[in-house]
Amino acid sequence: MRIAIAGPGALGCLFAALLAPRMQRDGGSLRLLDHNKQRANLLSTQGILYEADNRQQHRMVAVSSEPQSIGPVDILLLTVKSHDLADCLRFCHPLISPRTLPVFMQNGIGHLDAEERFNLPATPAFAVSSEGATLLAPGHVRHVGRGATHMGFLHHPPERQQQLLSELAGILHECGLAISLSDHILNQLWAKLFVNAGINPLTALYNCTNGQLLTSCAARGRLKHIVREAEAVARAVGIGISVDPVQATLAVCKSTAKNISSMLQDRRRKRLTEIDAINGAVVREGKRMGIATPFNEEIMRQIKEMEGNYR
Ligand code: PAF
Numbered sequence: 001m002r003i004a005i006a007g008p009g010a011l012g013c014l015f016a017a018l019l020a021p022r023m024q025r026d027g028g029s030l031r032l033l034d035h036n037k038q039r040a041n042l043l044s045t046q047g048i049l050y051e052a053d054n055r056q057q058h059r060m061v062a063v064s065s066e067p068q069s070i071g072p073v074d075i076l077l078l079t080v081k082s083h084d085l086a087d088c089l090r091f092c093h094p095l096i097s098p099r100t101l102p103v104f105m106q107n108g109i110g111h112l113d114a115e116e117r118f119n120l121p122a123t124p125a126f127a128v129s130s131e132g133a134t135l136l137a138p139g140h141v142r143h144v145g146r147g148a149t150h151m152g153f154l155h156h157p158p159e160r161q162q163q164l165l166s167e168l169a170g171i172l173h174e175c176g177l178a179i180s181l182s183d184h185i186l187n188q189l190w191a192k193l194f195v196n197a198g199i200n201p202l203t204a205l206y207n208c209t210n211g212q213l214l215t216s217c218a219a220r221g222r223l224k225h226i227v228r229e230a231e232a233v234a235r236a237v238g239i240g241i242s243v244d245p246v247q248a249t250l251a252v253c254k255s256t257a258k259n260i261s262s263m264l265q266d267r268r269r270k271r272l273t274e275i276d277a278i279n280g281a282v283v284r285e286g287k288r289m290g291i292a293t294p295f296n297e298e299i300m301r302q303i304k305e306m307e308g309n310y311r
Helices: 010-025 037-046 081-092 160-174 184-207 211-215 217-237 245-255 263-267 279-287 294-308
Strands: 002-006 030-032 048-052 055-059 062-064 076-077 101-104 125-129 132-137 140-145 148-150 179-180
Touching: 002 010, 010 030, 010 048, 010 055, 010 132, 010 160, 037 062, 055 101, 076 081, 101 160, 125 184, 132 217, 148 160, 148 184, 160 211, 184 211, 184 217, 184 245, 184 263, 184 279, 184 294, 211 217, 211 245, 217 245, 217 279, 217 294
Parallel strands: 002 030, 002 076, 030 062, 048 140, 076 101, 101 125, 148 179
Antiparallel strands: 048 055, 125 148, 132 140
């Protein structure tokens, strides 16, 4: 089995560190792809520093900035942010053949049309992960919270793709991850979207932890409106909703109370946020379905203004 992971961010490093021992033991090939040659060389030499439960371990992983020297792989995990997908797929082109299974692991729903938009030669799978990972330095990842990862297809896949996804699930399960194959991955992508739409932009705006959103009446009120709008849009689109999205989002604020959300991390590093793929997607889908989304529009405007102030 030839597996490649595109993107040495928190999730990419986490999956690389967890997969490395299993792939070495069973003779498979694992590559982490990084477009930055200098960083790729550094990570190849020093390995990934994986930190969990107050213990640190170096996990050696082959890191490459030259996909053309690798050629097509069986599975390509795409762990970059949604807005980096176009560049990433251009870079990873030599890794993808019609026999490859690309697995998209982005937040939001801005990438669901990836197969057509990027003219992929192979049917992709989509994953929703709630593993908590923080990148402390290049190649240094802290596994802050154990979560679950659901994977599935949006449309009925060819048999080979289905088989590859089952094999991947088996391998990741052996690596200690809670994995499930889902026939309703679209519903799960939206369920995660509700949480991200409510928590991420407000924590970025107020510069606070997830838990602190619960202590401010104003923030809590806005969170509820944002998530209710997203829920109304989802229902209009025909998404199956089994748990109340507002209650679920408030529960995540509580269970991840000390977390610095990924969007707040982006703000602190002055990086582009995922607002377009999260609240932006709610606004776009709302327009398509004729549903007003003023709270999502307003938070999106404020986050865009914040991004504008980086410069
Ligand atoms: O993006 C994030 O930070 C996470 O998805 C979540 C669940 C909001 C926790 O911080």
